[in-house]
Amino acid sequence: MAEIITIETPTLGDRSYVVHDGRSAIVIDPQRDIDRVVDVLERAGVQLEAVFETHIHNDYITGGLALARKFGADYYVNAADEVSFERSPIADGQVVEVSPTMHVKALATPGHTFTHLSYVLIDPTADDHGAEGRAVFTGGSLLFGATGRPDLLGEDHTHELVRHQYHSAQRLAAELPESTEVLPTHGFGSFCSATETEGDESTIGREKQVNSALTTDEEEWIEEILAGLDVYPAYYAHMAPANAAGPTEPDLSEPTRADREEIRARLGRGEWVVDLRNRTAYAAGHVPGSFNFGLDGSMATYLGWIIPWGTPLTLLGESREQVAEGQRELVRIGIDRVAASATGGPDDWTDKPATLQQADFGDLREVRHHRRVEVLDVRRASEFEARHIEGATNIPLHELLDRMDEAPGGEIWVHCESGYRSSIAASMLLAARKKVVAIDDDFDNAAKRGLPLTEAGVDGE
Template identity: 35%
Template sequence: MDITTFRTPGLGDTTYLLTHNGRGVLVDPQRDFARFLEAAAEKNVELRFVLETHLHNDYVSGGPEAARRTGAELVMPAAAAPAYRHTPAFHLEDIGAEDGLSVRPIHTPGHTPEHTSYLVLIDGEPVAVFSGGSLLVASAGRPDLLGPARADTLARLQHRSLHRLAGLPRDVLLLPTHGEGSFCTTSGVGRFTSTIGDEVDGNPLLALPTEDAFAAQLMATPLPIPAFYPHMGPTNIAGVPPMPATSVPALTLADLATLPDDARIVDIRPRHAVAKGRLPGSTAIELGTDFGSWTGWLLPYGAPLVLVAEPGQDVAEAITQLAQIGLDAVLGVVTDLDAAATATFEVVELDMFVKLVQQPDAQILDVRMPSEHREIALPGAVWRFLPELFSEGVPTGLDSSRPVLVACGSGRRATIAASLLTDAGYRPVVLSGAGVAELAQQLAR
């Protein structure tokens, strides 16, 4: 048996390709499934099954199309009931037995009601379990993504599911889909795979004595839910269109005058380039591993998009990340701004930012996540989580006549905030290459 892992860092997810005796099992593939099929072809493996653990909340699935392209059998939780052909996975009803490989579905509701894990058996012996969003490394999948009304019920189901999986043999590999960086997990530890024995010994959620204590722990501190999440489940139920092309037309500034009224401009250039000049009204979301997630969270879902990029920048990567969450309406890309880039802001490193913060009239805006703010709160700073800055507007306490010093964890989110602040008439100064933690250390000296 061989297992190949594919991390999608911006989503915090892992796809797996398990191979045995020339046959392959693909688990929870994202929409850009070509990379998984290429790996199978390199191994000279025939894809036998495509397994889906649940109707994903965080990305558009590539499972149905990957199965169609390869002739593999698409296996989904029986309770998912999507609107396309598949093999329903019923609890403990083994699937396949060719060349000694079989898959045993285990109903593990909690992250979603239909959630199903898959125990892999080689010659009848359990060797690995694909746990999706159920039992995770030192954690568990969130039970609140389908709304607060069902969260307590799903949390209690998750408790039973975790203990169901914990009853497997200790040496069984634990291969979850969600992990560090995913908003589908309740915590992160920097590891993505484990064993059942390691989780029994060290997962703090398995140590909680009662179902009540477990549910209370999972629901104690509500976590933010990205705005694009509610669109993922219905898309995965209805059926996903084929992956769009990753090349788009080159547009001129004159073309922008003909855009639909609801179109949005997203500037993917590096922050220092954006700071020197950007198109007024554009949102600066620097291209990185989480570009697609922030675009889907901050802008109206499904709005037509135009990208602004540097010549030679990896526009295909940006389009792929957008497609992973179903944002297919990319109209084109602009790479020559000429003199139209008039909106500017300032980007500085930590030493200069500290000097600015120490000025008597300094005003600081912290745009980090609630969990980051709870861990380290900067005295005197105004805090507004980045998505709330977009949905609720600029805090009233900020003075537009003075610079606004914007900080996050590295400068990435602060740059996004700066594009909004600039258009609102403020003068933002972004802390780059460091964040609130480093800033707090410097100020404490």
């Protein structure tokens, strides 16, 4: 029986898969940093025969073409996709015989994109349901208790794609055995999911019980999905064109090292200097004008969402390993080359380190008794509308740079849901010479500390 190995990319909320039978292997939806896949193949001692893409991805740069070329493997991409490289075209119903015990059948499952395919893993020698479908790699189609979002190709296509998505989920449920393992690419925190996913594993049988695309009337489901669609990262606009062009293997070599003078000069030219340390370390001391995108959160997602595309970028980290991790995160979204980097600490990077005051919601409650402070909520608008501190101003983090002139005057206490986004926002406010305090606390504690909240459906909302 073939072994299925999952390669997690938790910071983007995605999974890739390696499947092998002890001799031959396939890979589904590999991320850009293919060295992780190569390591799995080498440890298993197997030969890569084929790479399959479920769709032209919108949330990351694929490593599929580079991986296939590295091993001389077939690269299967939907025949209907317009791409600028040679591939093995594949279409609905086509079966690829990878080995005597490992066949792959393509099923058209449009909805996330028009040309989306799912791949059914079949063992023709099996006596049980493995001969019909042991597993299905569903990409951005059927997720765990959810589906992929249908709006990434633009508003003009959303209503058509959402209907396709419903019928694709229905098709998978109708054509595959209930024991078939469901193995999606998206849905583990990815903004490609239309709703929050449920659980860490699933089968077709389980999805028939818990997935609203399989338990709800079509029109009701469509209305629910369309009403719940939220914003997604701006960098997504660059992913599909890059993937259709055929991305190469990334360069993860060490960037040019920057000293204090170069860091100062790059900031003076309006370039970005990003501090990769956690928010506590950043608050204790940092380069004035630098932005804090800690590696302990979804660094690439938020940086890619906010940075003006093409802006030169310098990374600051405690070690070479930390900078290398930052590079790896960035190449996955197409930021291929970091302009410079520096390691150590703030005393190595600047003559005059700055600090950032941190607090919790209890501190906010106390300070409000003594003086006027402004509360800035940098969560998404949908989060703010559901529940927020009375009197707070909402400027979502991804809009803050463009709306900096709308930030409150005076002393600003900035918060998000857990503290990660508020530190990014606070670093930007500091760079804009605002007086700011970063709340490093879970938003659930706001009510527990006695701060008055306004909730949707309450007091007229």
